[in-house]
Amino acid sequence: MxxxxxxxxxxxxxxxxxxxxxxxxxxxxxxxxxxxxxxxxxxxxxxxxxxxxxxxxxxxxxxxxxxxxxxxxxxxxxxxxxxxxxxxxxxxxxxxxxxxxxxxQDWRGGFDLVLLENAQDRQTAKAKLSEAGYGALGPDLFIAAAAATGGEGAFLRLAATPADLPTARRLVERAWPxxxxxxxxxxxxxxxxxxxxxxxxxxxxxxxxxxxxxxxxxxxxxxxxxxxxxxxxxxxxxxxxxxxxxxxxxxxxxxxxxxxxxxxxxxxxxxxxxxxxxxxxxxxxxxxxxxxxxxxxxx
The missing domain is CATH 1.10.10.10 (Winged helix-like DNA-binding domain superfamily/Winged helix DNA-binding domain)
Structure with a gap:
């Protein structure tokens, strides 16, 4: 060997x-x-x-x-x-x-925001969001690059566009380790x-x-x-x-x-x-x- x-x-x-x-x-x-x-x-x-x-x-x-x-x-x-x-x-x-x-490689400048609501098993819902590429901005608020897929479930979904790239990077630093x-x-x-x-x-x-x-x-x-x-x-x-x-x-x-x-x-x-x-x-x-x-x- x-x-x-x-x-x-x-x-x-x-x-x-x-x-x-x-x-x-x-x-x-x-x-x-x-x-x-x-x-x-x-x-x-x-x-x-x-x-x-x-x-x-x-x-x-x-x-x-x-x-x-x-x-x-x-x-x-x-x-x-x-x-x-x-x-x-x-x-x-x-x-x-x-x-x-x-x-x-592509990013169009936006994010998906997902607010967790009415989920019977919150831990499972959070785990699925994490697997789908979402990061956590708070206990029930998750974020992903707009191109992310997944996140289906008992969620309230929003689209957000940061004011500029430095703001976007600060969000990323907060959401992911x-x-x-x-x-x-x-x-x-x-x-x-x-x-x-x-x-x-x-x-x-x-x-x-x-x-x-x-x-x-x-x-x-x-x-x-x-x-x-x-x-x-x-x-x-x-x-x-x-x-x-x-x-x-x-x-x-x-x-x-x-x-x-x-x-x-x-x-x-x-x-x-x-x-x-x-x-x-x-x-x-x-x-x-x-x-x-x-x-x-x-x-």
Whole structure:
């Protein structure tokens, strides 16, 4: 195993407790769903052992994920197979758009204001607004860039146009914890900048190494980007740490993708045999970022 891969795994295992279930969801969402969505337990064990996660911990995590409605499982002979339920696929589909697609760039100068009223479950309503990209200006008042979608429910919705850009940025600073979001991106960049340097210097790696780093990369990037409202650039500080983090993630991902897919082709199995080819949208992930070799960055 390559030294830069060992370093990432060491760092991953410094976190306690190890959230095997969350990593399994990343494996499926990133690598399995685009290729039919079904994976054998044998194949999953092979991947998770490479992450230094025991079969016992994997089985415990899967049992919990099935009980919580995230996965379904079935057996064919002595073999077990898993796939995300419609609930799990829906949740990761929302995350997929935020992780892999280019964030919005346009802003027409306005905001959506949402006043929460007559909601039976206020905590659930607030959580849904947050997931839709809204920030809080008060206990019941939420704001989003005008292009935001979501926020349907027991709400009073208004359109607002700030007097000028500095006023708009002050609203943004009040509604969202930008410093905390930036710190997440900075941590991500600090971790994976060493990976980029290793790849640029031509460090050798196996197909399995590529798959492991690809999954860890998305697992960690997801932790940052899903907390980000993905505001348009005019509303963000300059420079914005999320821009560098996204470029880093996209470049590493595109560089590792061919080797990682080779490992899946050769080793991953579903209930009918080898996994099918990835769906059409898969190749559009991080479309704006070239692989290192394609960008002429190899030393």
């Amino acid at each position: 390559a030294a830069f891969v060992e370093a990432l795994l060491d760092r991953f295992h410094e976190r306690t407790p190890i959230r095997a279930g969350s990593l399994i969801v990343t494996v499926f969402g990133d690598a399995v769903v685009p290729r039919g969505g079904v994976l054998s337990l044998t194949s999953l064990h092979e991947i998770m052992r490479a992450f230094r996660i025991s079969d016992t911990l994997v089985r415990t995590a899967l049992s919990r994920l099935v009980s919580d409605g995230w996965f379904e499982r079935w057996k064919v002979g002595r073999n077990s197979y898993y796939q995300l339920t419609s609930q799990g696929r829906g949740a990761f589909a929302q995350a997929t758009q935020r992780i892999y697609a280019d964030p919005p 930008l410093e905390e979001i930036e710190s997440r991106y900075t941590r991500f960049t600090n971790i994976y900048s060493g990976t980029l340097k290793a790849l640029q210097s031509g460090a050798p790696f196996t197909d399995l190494d590529a798959l492991l780093v690809r999954i860890l990369l998305i697992h960690d990037y997801r932790r940052a980007v899903l907390k980000d409202p993905l505001l348009p650039p005019p509303l963000l500080p300059e420079p914005w740490a999320g821009t560098a983090a996204r470029a880093l993630c996209g470049t590493i991902y595109k560089t590792l993708l061919p080797a990682a897919e080779r490992w899946i082709d050769a080793h991953a199995q579903n209930d009918e045999g080898a996994l099918p080819e990835a769906d059409g949208g898969f190749r559009q992930r991080f479309a704006a970022f070239p692989a290192i070799a394609d960008a002429g960055l190899l030393g």
